[in-house]
Amino acid sequence: xxxxxxxxxxxxxxxxxxxxxxxxxxxxxxxxxxxxxxxxxxxxxxxxxxxxxxxxxxxxxxxxxxxxxxxxxxxxxxxxxxxxxxxxxxxxxxxxxxxxxxxxxxxxxxxxxxxxxxxxxxxxxxxxxxxxxxxxxxxxxxxxxxxxxxxxxxxxxxxxxxxxxxxxxxxxxxxx
Numbered sequence: 001x002x003x004x005x006x007x008x009x010x011x012x013x014x015x016x017x018x019x020x021x022x023x024x025x026x027x028x029x030x031x032x033x034x035x036x037x038x039x040x041x042x043x044x045x046x047x048x049x050x051x052x053x054x055x056x057x058x059x060x061x062x063x064x065x066x067x068x069x070x071x072x073x074x075x076x077x078x079x080x081x082x083x084x085x086x087x088x089x090x091x092x093x094x095x096x097x098x099x100x101x102x103x104x105x106x107x108x109x110x111x112x113x114x115x116x117x118x119x120x121x122x123x124x125x126x127x128x129x130x131x132x133x134x135x136x137x138x139x140x141x142x143x144x145x146x147x148x149x150x151x152x153x154x155x156x157x158x159x160x161x162x163x164x165x166x167x168x169x170x171x172x173x174x175x176x
Contacts, residue, residue, distance in 0.1 A: 012097045019094030026087035033080035042069045105145050113142045
């Protein structure tokens with residue numbers, strides 16, 4: 001039915017699913033990075049390129065292979081740790097939104113919004129469809145959440161039916 005709590009929470013569920021999928025992918029990437037610690041990166045990259053049937057003579061593949069093979073063990077640890085941190089942050093955001101915690105909206109706005117300038121810079125530095133998609137997706141998330149937070153604050157202020165904030169911090173529509 002229109003206006004039901006299911007309709008109102010669909011946006012949060014979609015964002016939560018996106019954040020949880022991001023967390024899973026980042027965690028897998030982090031594990032992969034740490035598995036590479038004691039291996040010859042050049043051989044590992046050559047193997048991955050061959051398995052994916054990529055053209056090893058392609059300029060982009062060559063650039064990526066060169067960048068990866070220049071990494072030392074310390075840099076790999078830093079990249080792996082950063083990847084796990086970002087995976088954990090995405091997991092917390094996703095679970096918070098999934099379980100409808102009020103703080104999750106604010107955390108997601110701050111965390112996602114703080115990366116927008118970096119993503120914008122990366123798009124300007126090297127234009128690609130993937131970078132544009134990530135930037136636009138994250139921008140849409142931030143705009144949507146800001147809109148919903150402002151809408152909920154107006155409702156709480158008496159401009160619309162009040163939101164009931166449960167003891168568990170949930171943000172469900174109150175029953176009148």
